[in-house]
């Protein structure tokens with residue numbers, strides 16, 4: 047089982063940033079409205095995520111760490127209309143097979159907190175009482191300490207941390223209803239407060255994408271026949287030399303999807319000079335039954351049941367916004 051976990055870890059846990067992504071997604075699935083991410087040494091030394099979500103009851107702590115244990119789907123039908131970010135039940139098992147992991151949790155209805163520790167070995171996990179407010183903390187120390195080959199693949203502290211920052215940015219844009227604090231080596235690096243009003247949301251976008259983006263952004267907000275597209279696209283004069291401001295979401299999941307990117311790119315057709323990129327933060331919402339999200343293990347790609355239709359919708363909404371701006 048240990049080997050299987052480490053093999054699975056190769057898929058899920060590529061680098062510190064992938065650990066952060068899995069753990070923050072778990073916090074979101076648990077309904078957290080405040081998530082704190084503490085990183086030390088680019089994540090190689092420590093990745094600690096604390097949330098105020100619904101917690102894990104004492105009797106399920108060990109289960110949560112075992113492979114293919116997910117509380118999120120009960121049968122195959124659930125896979126069709128999946129709403130949670132996780133559903134494979136692999137992340138905690140994988141991470142704990144390649145690090146020293148401590149899971150501490152207190153569900154609201156439980157009087158006190160309990161803690162489980164796993165140290166990269168087959169689990170014979172002890173449960174101990176602990177102190178913790180409502181919610182969960184997962185502390186991951188010494189990532190890849192028992193897989194030297196993987197440890198060697200980690201880049202510099204700075205590079206690994208910049209990947210972590212990017213993960214947090216992408217998630218922060220998807221969830222204005224959640225506050226995030228990111229620290230690195232005890233210093234606060236990013237602080238995103240709850241953003242309920244339109245101006246707070248624009249402020250968060252400015253924090254993530256820069257003030258220049260929001261100053262040059264056209265707002266998009268269109269619903270048609272079960273499809274919705276909202277967010278911001280930069281006017282063509284914004285002239286982005288890198289494609290680093292391309293944030294698209296499908297039902298609040300971050301995506302790097304060819305079809306979406308193509309539709310947006312096409313909407314600018316000859317307005318963008320060569321070697322420049324569109325910049326956008328766009329949220330596509332549609333019925334969960336009209337899209338498959340589990341096409342790719344890293345979950346960055348989707349398959350739309352009516353791809354052409356979705357493509358043309360995105361194209362025409364963006365095209366219209368750009369045309370209006372030119373007038």
Ligand code: ADP
Pocket residue numbers: 068072073076097099100101102110111115116117118131132133134135136137138139182
């Ligand atoms: P998955 O997210 O695919 O279900 P994970 O290995 O990521 O699998 O997590 C296993 C289980 O542990 C989850 O299904 C959930 O029940 C529980 N869990 C993990 N993290 C948290 C958290 N922050 N708050 C509450 N429950 C959690």
Ligand code: MG
Pocket residue numbers: 068071072131132133135137138
């Ligand atoms: Mg998960």
